[in-house]
Amino acid sequence: MLVLGIETSCDETAVGIVEDQFTLRANVIASQVELHAPYGGVVPEVAARAHLELLLPTIDHALVQAGAGLSDIDAIAVTAGPGLVGALLVGVSGAKGLALAQDVPLLGVNHLRAHIEAAQLEYGELTPPLIALVVSGGHTSIVVMDEDGLCRQLGGTIDDAAGEAFDKIARFIGLGYPGGPEIDKLARQGDPTAFAFPRAMMQGDGYDMSLSGLKTAVIRQLRKMEAAGEEPNLADIAASFQDAIVDVQLDKTLRACAAEGLDQVVLAGGVAANSRLRERFAEQTEINGQRLIVPSIPLCTDNGAMVAASGANLLAAGSFVGLDLAVDPNLPLAGAAASFG
Amino acid sequence: MYILGLETSTSQSSVAIVDPERVVASAALGVPRRHGEFVAPAIRFCLDQAGIGADRITGVAVGLGPGLFTGLRVGIATAQTFAAANHLPVVGMSSLDVLAFQARYVPKMICAVIDARRKELYWALYRSSPGGVQREGPLRLGTVDQLTAELESLGEDCMVVGDGALAYRREIDDVRVFVAGPDRAWPDAAVLAELAVPRFIREETQHPTELQPIYLREADAQIGWEQRGRLRGGDPS
Numbered sequence: 001m002l003v004l005g006i007e008t009s010c011d012e013t014a015v016g017i018v019e020d021q022f023t024l025r026a027n028v029i030a031s032q033v034e035l036h037a038p039y040g041g042v043v044p045e046v047a048a049r050a051h052l053e054l055l056l057p058t059i060d061h062a063l064v065q066a067g068a069g070l071s072d073i074d075a076i077a078v079t080a081g082p083g084l085v086g087a088l089l090v091g092v093s094g095a096k097g098l099a100l101a102q103d104v105p106l107l108g109v110n111h112l113r114a115h116i117e118a119a120q121l122e123y124g125e126l127t128p129p130l131i132a133l134v135v136s137g138g139h140t141s142i143v144v145m146d147e148d149g150l151c152r153q154l155g156g157t158i159d160d161a162a163g164e165a166f167d168k169i170a171r172f173i174g175l176g177y178p179g180g181p182e183i184d185k186l187a188r189q190g191d192p193t194a195f196a197f198p199r200a201m202m203q204g205d206g207y208d209m210s211l212s213g214l215k216t217a218v219i220r221q222l223r224k225m226e227a228a229g230e231e232p233n234l235a236d237i238a239a240s241f242q243d244a245i246v247d248v249q250l251d252k253t254l255r256a257c258a259a260e261g262l263d264q265v266v267l268a269g270g271v272a273a274n275s276r277l278r279e280r281f282a283e284q285t286e287i288n289g290q291r292l293i294v295p296s297i298p299l300c301t302d303n304g305a306m307v308a309a310s311g312a313n314l315l316a317a318g319s320f321v322g323l324d325l326a327v328d329p330n331l332p333l334a335g336a337a338a339s340f341g
Numbered sequence: 342m343y344i345l346g347l348e349t350s351t352s353q354s355s356v357a358i359v360d361p362e363r364v365v366a367s368a369a370l371g372v373p374r375r376h377g378e379f380v381a382p383a384i385r386f387c388l389d390q391a392g393i394g395a396d397r398i399t400g401v402a403v404g405l406g407p408g409l410f411t412g413l414r415v416g417i418a419t420a421q422t423f424a425a426a427n428h429l430p431v432v433g434m435s436s437l438d439v440l441a442f443q444a445r446y447v448p449k450m451i452c453a454v455i456d457a458r459r460k461e462l463y464w465a466l467y468r469s470s471p472g473g474v475q476r477e478g479p480l481r482l483g484t485v486d487q488l489t490a491e492l493e494s495l496g497e498d499c500m501v502v503g504d505g506a507l508a509y510r511r512e513i514d515d516v517r518v519f520v521a522g523p524d525r526a527w528p529d530a531a532v533l534a535e536l537a538v539p540r541f542i543r544e545e546t547q548h549p550t551e552l553q554p555i556y557l558r559e560a561d562a563q564i565g566w567e568q569r570g571r572l573r574g575g576d577p578s
C-alpha cells in the first residue's frame with residue numbers, strides 16, 4: 001500500500017510517499033525560506049502563492065523519487081491543520097483533486113500528530129504510552145500519547161513558540177532567517193553560562209511555559225551592553241539564550257515522564273533539529289535510563305513523509321474523511337483520531 | 342468530450358461538466374461558503390449526475406480571476422491535480438471574461454466588475470462581437486472612484502455587471518450607466534466551460550503547471566506571527 005502525503009501548513013511545500021506504514025519511499029521538500037527571509041518571518045499570502053506554484057512539481061518529484069506513478073497510489077493524505085488557512089487550503093484542494101481523479105480515499109492528517117508519527121519511519125511502530133515534545137516555529141507542546149494511541153496535551157507555551165523565539169532573537173542580533181539553525185551554529189562557539197537568562201515558569205508545577213520573557217531579557221541585556229558601550233559577544237548571547245530554551249523544554253518534558261511514569265520520549269518538530277536540544281536530551285535520558293526517540297533532521301522539520309506516515313496509520317484504521325474535509329488553523333492534537341493502538 | 346469547469350473567484354462557487362452541445366451537470370452555491378469545502382463534493386456530484394467516472398473527463402477549465410485569492414487557489418489547485426492525475430489539458434479563463442460573456446446579448450459596452458475587497462474593484466471593458474465579447478483594454482484594479490471616472494469618460498451607454506457592481510451600486514448609478522441585477526453578478530462554471538470548449542477543440546490548451554491566478558495585487562507582506570502563534574495547537578485543557 002502506497003500513501004502519498006501532502007504538507008502545506010506553513011512555509012514548506014512538501015510531499016512524501018510511504019509504503020506499508022513504515023517504509024519511506026520519498027520525501028521531497030520545496031522550501032520557501034528564501035521568499036520569507038527578507039521579512040524575517042512567514043508571510044501568509046506569500047506562502048499560499050508559493051504553495052500553489054510548487055505543489056504539482058513537488059508531487060511529480062516525489063513520484064520520481066519513489067519510482068511510482070499516481071495510479072500506484074492507494075490513498076492521499078493531507079495536513080488539515082493546524083497551520084495557516086490559506087496555505088493549508090492549497091494542499092487540501094490539491095489532495096482532493098488527486099483523490100477525485102484517482103478515486104482513492106482521502107485522509108485528513110493532524111500536523112502535530114504527524115510530527116510525532118514521523119518517528120515510525122525510522123524506529124518502526126511506536127509503542128505508546130509515551131511522552132512527546134512537539135516543538136517548532138508554530139508550536140511548543142508537551143503531550144502524552146496514551147496506550148490507545150490518543151494524545152493528551154499536558155502543557156505548552158503560553159506565548160511564543162520556541163521556533164518563534166529563535167526567529168525573533170536571530171533577527172534582533174542580525175542573523176539570517178530561519179533563526180533556529182543560525183543560532184544553533186553561532187551558539188557552538190559561545191559559552192552557555194555567560195549570561196543567566198530567565199527560565200520562566202520552570203519551577204512551576206504545571207507543564208506550561210513562557211518564552212516571551214526570555215526574549216525580552218535577551219533584548220534588554222543587549223540594549224544595556226550597548227548603552228554601556230560594551231561589545232556583546234553574540235556567540236555567548238546565542239549559547240546562553242539557546243540553553244535557557246533547551247533547559248525549559250528538557251525540564252518540563254522529563255518532569256512529565258516522571259509524573260506519568262513513562263520512560264519513552266519522542267522529540268518532534270523543527271526545533272527538534274536543534275543540536276543542543278538533541279544533545280541534552282540524549283545525555284539526560286541516558287542517565288535516566290529512558291528511551292529517546294528522535295527522528296533524523298529531515299523528518300523533524302516539516303515534511304510530507306510524516307503526513308504520509310500518519311495517513312497510512314489512518315488508512316490502516318479505516319479513518320477516511322469526505323471530500324468536504326475542512327481545514328482548521330487551530331486543529332487540536334487532543335481530538336486527532338488514534339491511528340493505531 | 343467532457344469538460345470539467347471550476348469557477349471560485351468570487352464569494353460564490355460553481356462546478357459544471359459540459360460537452361460541446363450542452364451543460365451535462367452543474368452545481369452552484371448561491372451563498373458565500375468556504376470554497377474549499379464545496380468544490381470537491383460538487384465535482385463528485387456532477388460526475389455522479391452525469392453518470393460518468395472521473396476518467397471520462399477530457400479537459401479541465403478553471404477561472405483564474407482576478408478575484409478572491411483563497412477561492413482562486415482552491416479552484417486552481419483542484420484543477421491542477423485533477424488534470425495532472427489523468428494527464429488532461431487545461432484552459433484557464435479570466436473570470437471577468439466569463440462575467441462579460443454572460444452579458445453578451447447586451448447591445449452596449451459591457452463593464453465586468455469583481456469585488457476585490459479592501460475598498461477596491463477589479464474590472465475590464467468589453468464590446469459584443471459575433472459569438473461573444475471582445476475585451477477592450479487591460480484588466481484593472483482600482484477604487485470605485487477610478488471605475489466611475491473611467492465609465493464617465495466612455496461617453497456611451499454601458500452595462501455594468503458583477504458582484505463589484507452590486508456592492509457599489511449607489512456610486513456607479515450616479516454615472517449614466519446600467520447596473521445589471523444579481524442574475525448576472527457571478528461568473529458561472531457552466532458558462533466558463535462552454536466558453537472553453539472551442540479552445541479545447543482547437544487545442545489551445547495548457548499544461549496544468551502553467552495555470553497561474555491573475556492576482557493583480559502584490560502579496561500583503563504582513564508577517565504571520567499572530568496566526569502562527571495560534572498554531573501552538575493542542576487543547577489547553
Ligand SMILES: [Zn+2]
Nearest residue numbers: 136269270302
Ligand atoms: Zn511543524
